[in-house]
Structures are given as structure tokens and as C-alpha cells.
Amino acid sequence: MSETTHPADASLQGFHETVLDGLPEAVIVAAPDGLITFVNAATETLLGYGAGEVVGKAISVLVPPQPGRRADPVKWLARWATEPDLEQSRFLDLTARRRDGREMPVEVRVREGRIGDRQRYFITVRDNTARRQEQVALKDSNLRAARILMVAEDAIVSIDADQKIIIFNLAAEQMFGYRAEEVLGQPLTMLIPPQARATHTGYVESFRDSKQASRMMSERSEVRGCRRSGESFPLEATITKVMAAGALTYTAHLRDVTERNRARDKLQESERRIRAVFDHAAEAIALLSPDGAIVEINRAGEALTTSDHPLIGAPLWEAPWLGVDLAVGPIAAEGLQAAIRTAASGTVTWMAVELAKDGKPLPIDVRLTPIADAQGRVVYVLVEGRFDA
Structure with a gap:
């Protein structure tokens, strides 16, 4: 740590300086006017600034105004520092500026405290590059998956543990005659003929308790759907269950087999006639x-x-x-x-x-x-x- 620590914060020297310099996160102390009064050794490692370069400077040197946010960094950090709810004392995603001018994503946590009779903001900064990249990659992956689901040839319908619809792709819209916004959050039973609803609900519950990860729903009996018009029609369906982030979801891949069944029945009738002759x-x-x-x-x-x-x-x-x-x-x-x-x-x-x-x-x-x-x-x-x- 540099010897240029602001006099007002001289009480941080000694034991506390040793502890702070041993932390892997950058620790910055700022006065209410936004002037930096202290930085630990990790600040130089993370952001490239030594204490002598930033102590006495505005906090905006390290955390510039954030794009899309009107409040300046001091007001913005002050708001979080004085938040009475301890749950709000979490790391926030911000962008810091290194000494070489390069911006880097960081996690910032700020709390208000006092050193003697002086009010101070205690700011902890972590490098968030890897996590931000993971978030972007996950977002891109989810976006690709969502697009694939939406344009898939099969109708895809996902439900949550309460059998409420959470995914309804374009093929499902065409198959059942509903727009996605009309069915999301609604019970799955709206897509099932009335006479089969109780049986189907029990079937899903049975699948939930089984060790199978997926199942052909037509293995036991014929599966039928119900269009918006009230028309009942035959389906070929495969259901898969997934536990993610502690939440159980079910996804069904559906095919309308009306025409295939008609062709099958026609072929069987033709074969019966030929056999009779x-x-x-x-x-x-x-x-x-x-x-x-x-x-x-x-x-x-x-x-x-x-x-x-x-x-x-x-x-x-x-x-x-x-x-x-x-x-x-x-x-x-x-x-x-x-x-x-x-x-x-x-x-x-x-x-x-x-x-x-x-x-x-x-x-x-x-x-x-x-x-x-x-x-x-x-x-x-x-x-x-x-x-x-």
C-alpha cells in the first residue's frame, strides 16, 4: 500500500492495512463527495492504478458514468450504500476503467460506514469478465435454442411442475389454433379433449414419479389433442422431463398424425379388399x-x-x-x-x-x-x- 494514504483515513494503517492488502478484491474508500481516500494493493493489480494516482481523485476515475444510467457514480453508489435492506448489499454489475483506458466489467458492492467521525463509502470491486462472458454465451445459447424450438417442424409444448404452459412454439400455434400469448400460463388441459383431461393429468404425475427421463406417450393408449375449434385429433407425442435450477419442467414433442392415420386406414381397407378378392x-x-x-x-x-x-x-x-x-x-x-x-x-x-x-x-x-x-x-x-x- 502506498504511503500517500489520505490523512483523514490514517487510522486504517497498521493492522487494518495489512488485512486489506491481503484481500483478492480491490477495496476503495471514498468520501461523500466522491473523492477517493484509500485503495488497497489489489486495486493496482485489478485496475492498474497505484494509490498515489487515485487518492484524492473522484471515484469516476475508476467507475465512469454507466451507459444508459442518468445518475452519476457518486449518487448511484450512495443510493445503494444507504439502502437499509441488507439483501441489497449484493454485488452490482458495472463497468470500470483501467489505467490503460480499457474498460472491464466488474462486480461492485458498496456499504456506508464511518471512520471516527467521518462518513465513508466502502467499495469492493471484483473482475466480472469471465462471468459476463459466461452470461453472454448462455444468453446466446438460450437464444439459439429458443429460435430452434420456435421454428421446429414438430409442435413443442413445455409445462412447469403445475402443468401450466411455459413454451408454445410456432408449430404448436398452427396445430392447435392458439397464439402463444393466449396459452402461456394456462393449464395444459386446455389442449386436451375434456373426456381425457383427468386421465392425462394422472399420466403426467405418474411420469413425474417414474425413473424414466422420456417416454412415448402413445405407448399405453392413443393420445389426442383438442384444437381451439373443439376438434379432437390424434397425436404422436414424446414427453421429456428435466430438473433445472430446482424446477421440474416437462417438454412434449407433438405430431398431428391425422393424415397418416387416414392413409394407414385407407391402405388397410385396400388390403382387406384385395385379400377378400x-x-x-x-x-x-x-x-x-x-x-x-x-x-x-x-x-x-x-x-x-x-x-x-x-x-x-x-x-x-x-x-x-x-x-x-x-x-x-x-x-x-x-x-x-x-x-x-x-x-x-x-x-x-x-x-x-x-x-x-x-x-x-x-x-x-x-x-x-x-x-x-x-x-x-x-x-x-x-x-x-x-x-x-
């Missing part, structure tokens, strides 16, 4: 893999066999056909295999097969048609057998 056709029809294994066979085809032995997966020529002695002799079996190989190579093939029914010959005209995929590869062989019952 396939099973009730008078002709015997079988679908084979390219190597001749039976993939599907209709009722008329099954009626040409002699047992309940499973047909699916068996080679067509090994099925227990009626009149097995007539149909599956070496010549017939070899001929059927050759016809299947020809069809599997991409050529439509015809052949005649003779079975026996009720002791009478049953001639069948067989057509083998290759079925190719979009790349032209044969993936199935369709076998159609025409006969006179």
Missing part, C-alpha cells in the same frame, strides 16, 4: 418367392391339397396336392421347378398339371407371371391355376 377367387392363386417357396395361397389353392400341413414357406412342388401320384412324380416336379425358374428370370410361363379329385383326373392350366419391383428385379412369382371344379 384373393381368398374368394374361383381360381387357385399362389404367390411365390423367386426360389419357389409359397408366400401366400388362397382358399381355392388350399382346397387342392390333401392335409392340414402348413403350406406357407414350403416349395410349391412339395405341397400335398390332390392325386399326389399323378402330380408330383419326378417329371411333374421337375417341370414345375423349371417353370418357376423361367418365371423368376422374367418370362411369363404356361404349363399343364393334372391332379386327381374323387378318383377322376383334374387337369389344370397353370400360368406363372413374374412380378418385379421398381428396379426391375423379380421379387415374386404369381401362380394362377384354372380348372373345372
